[in-house]
Amino acid sequence: MKRKKRGMRPLEYDYEAAYQNSIEMLDEYFLEQIAKQNRKGLYACKEIYSGGQLEIELYPEFFRKEDIPEAGRKKRNKKAQDNLNDKNARKYLERLINANFHTSDIWATLVYRSGQEPQSMEEAMRNMRNYIDRLNYRRRKMGLPNVKYIYVTEYDPHAKIRWHHHIIMDGLLDRDTVEKIWKHGERNQVRRLEYDKDGLSGMANYVTKAPKGKKRWASSKGLKKPIEKKVHNKPTAPKRYRKVGTFVHGMVKNRDSIEETVKIWHPDYEYTRSEVYFNDFNGLFYIYIRMCRRE
Template sequence: MIYREKKIYSGDMFEAEIYPITIYERNQSRRKKNKISSKEQKNLNGKNATKKLIRLINTNFTNKDLFATYTYDKEHLPNSLEQAKRDIKNHIRSIRRYLKKNNLPELKYIAVIEHKEGKQAIRIHHHMVLSGDIDRDTLEKLWKKGRCNTHRLQSNEFGYEGLARYIAKDPKGAKRWIPSRNLKKPKISINDFKYSKRKVENISKSQGERELFESLYKGYIFRDYKVEVNDVMGTISIYIKMQKIKK
């Protein structure tokens, strides 16, 4: 049995995914896709989208940056999702103009449009994680459609995962998130030769021993791990989450 180690670096956070593959899969650039039901695929797509959002935020933002929530007053409530998209895009343009005029760094952002259908109107609001080169008062004044509330990002032992899950939540309705093109991608590396079946089995029985994981991945503090056992196939998958030690 071949076990692959996939390491993901996103800002201060580090993840290791250890899972079984075949010799054929090792020789391919991409893993072979298994046929799954549409419901399973929808759940998988949702989980993968949330993972991607968590990693993007952890990779590109720090506690110097901002989180903003935008709501509408009655006079400016959009009559469609398309109008809401235009509103947030126009707001982003106004931020960019301000930064350029004041010789400040280029804007980085992830904007989320969240809405749900109501009897009277489409209730829409926006969330945005953005670079903190613009001061909060100015940012709030640039939103002309209602209220804008901002605060500095605050990371914890899981980086910005809590924030990412909050804005990626699945309300009754729809959600959209739009990243700026200048965001950096998490760094990913693959190793198909580090872990033997016996070593994976030993790790799976460790019951989250911090010393073990911190010896395997030096420079990082252990935060969490999960083990999945497939009794039919006799395989084990391990997920490890760690955080960089701050000097």
């Protein structure tokens, strides 16, 4: 890998697509040979804070397009680009939910009576806007602020998935009122959000699962945005730092060191899980780590 020139910036690329081979596929001998090559290169550490959730991504950076594994390069056909856009949108939505909602809030699934389904996505979205307006009207009468929400609208005639909406909202209205204000159908599900070590990611992944039909989401204004930070050095002890690449190769050689290392980086967070991937194009690695804030 060539050294960067002064003033050069690393190229953006889809490192998740570029590094999809799980380290579990490597036998011990092959892993040892890769580690011996000691190809540190330039690694970045990206940290994404979403409420009580912390995601850490360690990945190599490149300054020449030819150094990037083919699967991660920006040039794609329309289908591949659409898939990437969808993946990024679902990831962002999951983080947005974790950043703004907790167990005091509500998750509702709203359905339609037979024969009263919308005829287009535009009509379905209009129904939701009217529903939000009715919620806010009720809340104003009770002296409450406008509702904080994220909703997803879904429909797939080929998979026999009927029109429905998932909405996550603050819990200032009781669940019976939330359901009664929806005028288009019964058998709705309204429940309190449930939290685990992944926060609300389980629910978020369910409502944003890869679409085979139509899907669209919207949110209220003023939601907290996930916070992203990127660095190239991390601490080994107070005021002592090393390049991220040295941590990566230590983690690859000894998987147990992942938990030990990130606990030094973030003592207020609890380690949840990690995944290590590699690409035999360049013998480099991508590591995904998840942590949750200690209550």
